[in-house]
Amino acid sequence: MVISIDKELIILDELMQQIIAKKFNYGEKLPSENELADKYRVPRTTIRRTFSKLEERGFIYSQRGVGRYLKGESFQVQLNLTGKTSFTEKMKQSGHPLITRNIGCRKIEYDSQIYEHLQANEEDNVFKIGRLRYIQDEPIAIHTSYINEKLFPNIAEDGSTIESMFSYYRKFDYKVFTNKDSLLSVTFPTLAEQQLLSCKSMEPLIVIESICLDEETDNVLECTKVLYRSDKFKYKISER
Incomplete structure (x- = not known):
């Protein structure tokens, strides 16, 4: 045949x-x-x-x-997917001129998976904070953090001004961070994500989902979803 x-x-x-x-x-x-x-x-x-x-x-x-x-050759940033430093700190250490724009803070409707990750009760208020990252004036990533108001009582007021979550957490004397249950997957952008990231509908995005904890207290600080433009990064899985 x-x-x-x-x-x-x-x-x-x-x-x-x-x-x-x-x-x-x-x-x-x-x-x-x-x-x-x-x-x-x-x-x-x-x-x-x-x-x-x-x-x-x-x-x-x-x-x-x-x-x-x-198309002209695109710049690529090496990104370590492990480690205990924030994305902002990683970019500064590698010498990349990172600019972050806060794209909103809002309270979300109850979501069983997010609430479970945050160890939140159903009556708790959880806020979604978005940041759009730029290098060389090009949008490269969308960072979304979900925060329990019980742990950070002023998050509703502070959320729309935050550019680095780790810097914010340090104000509350959280100093050393670790991630658990990190998941890596691939997706294609929604229309809104295409507009934010200036990419086409069939350009794949790398998705990293994880839970961030304070290493000393084991408190869950946030659960995070990050969308990276796949054409802008080379991914380092291990520090070794």
Whole structure:
């Protein structure tokens, strides 16, 4: 039995392999729809769909009426996924000019999983605090922290001004932090996340979810969800 493979997927794979093998220079104009349609003996619409997929994945960009171009090489930040320092501190230590913008603080509706992670009672107030991270004026990550008001009574007022959670916790004499139950996964951005991170719908995001504790008291300080643009980071799993 002969399996028919979609011609569009073959073309997409070949162009991807050429990009990975650096057959095109950054900023170089790619062959036109007509050229590729003739080469592969397919309609122009097939090439147009292939280009759309490459653009959605963040490999190329288009200029209306001119053509498609290979995106310039993106900077990448090495990020240690372990350790006891905050993201802000890690970026400072590595010399990256990090800018953080607080994107809101609000009380959430009861969520059994979040409340369980925080060891919170159903009647407790839990607040969600979001921060958008920038390096070289590019948005690279969304950090979301869930905080129990019982542990931090002023979080409703303070939350919208916080840029570093660890710095905030130190005001309450918490000094050494540790993570547990950390999970790593991959997702694709929602429309709101696309707008915040300036990325396309098919550009994968790395998701890190964890619970942060104070090492001395074992108090659960927060549960966290971080979305990292996968094209902006190289991930170091161990410090060793």
